[in-house]
Amino acid sequence: MWSSFTLFLILHILAVIVAFGPTFAFPLLGSMIAKNPPWALPLSEAMEQIELKITLPVAVLVPLLGTVLIYRHHWDLWRSEWLVIAIVLYIIAFSFAFFVQRPNAAKMVHALREMPPGPPPEGATGPPPHIAALAGRLRAGGMFLTLLVVTVLVLMVWKPGGAFTH
């Protein structure tokens, strides 16, 4: 039967798709930058804007809608290990995205804007070391966040050891 629970579950899953879906395309954009260095600035700006204007704000809605689901479906939070673990992992993921990944993405855009225009200097075999180091950190951070999001998704669907209050 259609209920407000169903509506909030749809909104919860929709928020998850909108927030995290685009980030699954970031590795593709990263490999496009590696093959076409002049695309580095526009594509890095696009990724930063997606993170700032879509992923982070909508990622705030996900747990709010999740909290509605906990009350609507009478989940006994403290006896539902899957939910507690998911919430802890989500807090880790959000904090990492906000306090580590977001500033690194901003540093990357800033460093690319500061690059002198024109072709790379004579003898250059790759990006300048500080840009390569930032790219490595962003790639590793992105993989860590993807792992956390996928783990939370598995817990949400599997719900091992779930318990209701009544």
Ligand code: HEM
């Ligand atoms: C703190 C954050 C979150 C909370 C509190 C939360 C809470 C919940 C709850 C209580 C349900 C169960 C609804 C039911 O009774 O059937 C649920 C379902 C679901 N959640 Fe979350 N959630 C959170 C984050 C996420 C994230 C990050 C994802 C995806 C990566 C996600 C994906 C899903 C999916 C796909 C379902 C549907 C599972 C099913 O019906 O089998 N949730 N969420």
